[in-house]
Amino acid sequence: MVMPEDIKKWIEQGLEEARVEIEGDGRHFNAVIACPAFEGKNSVQQHQLVYGVLGDKMKSEIHALSMRTLTPAEWDSERG
Amino acid sequence: MNDVQQRIRQTVDSDDVVLFMKGSPDFPQCGFSGRAVQVLRSCNVKFSSFDVLADEDVRQGIKEFSNWPTIPQLYVKGEFIGGSDIILDMYEKGELQKKLGA
Numbered sequence: 001m002v003m004p005e006d007i008k009k010w011i012e013q014g015l016e017e018a019r020v021e022i023e024g025d026g027r028h029f030n031a032v033i034a035c036p037a038f039e040g041k042n043s044v045q046q047h048q049l050v051y052g053v054l055g056d057k058m059k060s061e062i063h064a065l066s067m068r069t070l071t072p073a074e075w076d077s078e079r080g
Numbered sequence: 081m082n083d084v085q086q087r088i089r090q091t092v093d094s095d096d097v098v099l100f101m102k103g104s105p106d107f108p109q110c111g112f113s114g115r116a117v118q119v120l121r122s123c124n125v126k127f128s129s130f131d132v133l134a135d136e137d138v139r140q141g142i143k144e145f146s147n148w149p150t151i152p153q154l155y156v157k158g159e160f161i162g163g164s165d166i167i168l169d170m171y172e173k174g175e176l177q178k179k180l181g182a
Contacts, residue, residue: 044148045140051149058149064112065150066165 014053034075084141097127
């Protein structure tokens with residue numbers, strides 16, 4: 001079974017300097033992801049970057065991944 | 081473009097607002113699809129829906145169509161808007177209503 005930590009690791013390996021907060025039950029996951037590569041991209045493009053890193057895992061192991069993507073600056077301002 | 085991609089293009093262009101989802105608006109078969117329907121209904125906008133569970137070719141083909149591996153997918157005037165997270169986020173910011181002209 002996929003654990004939230006697995007997805008966190010995959011994203012961090014694929015996206016340089018990514019910060020990931022994630023929770024989930026093995027099928028459904030909720031993630032907040034920040035990454036410098038998100039700068040200047042819209043939400044669709046940001047999500048596509050994450051989907052690209054997860055690749056075929058989105059078709060098999062991960063049933064549902066709900067995510068919010070942030071630039072590092074947005075992440076910092078949210079977390080004060 | 082192969083047949084499936086062409087068929088998806090035609091469906092996307094068949095109405096101003098098109099939602100690819102699992103199930104129907106009245107009987108969504110997935111929580112994320114249901115959430116997308118709720119948001120569109122809150123915007124009081126007329127939309128067409130396509131049930132990907134009834135068409136395996138489209139269910140797979142739609143993932144390549146917009147380089148987006150999940151369902152639901154919302155299209156407005158032929159443009160891919162996003163999946164359920166983005167739809168909800170835009171709604172909360174008032175951006176979706178603007179996009180829909182609602």
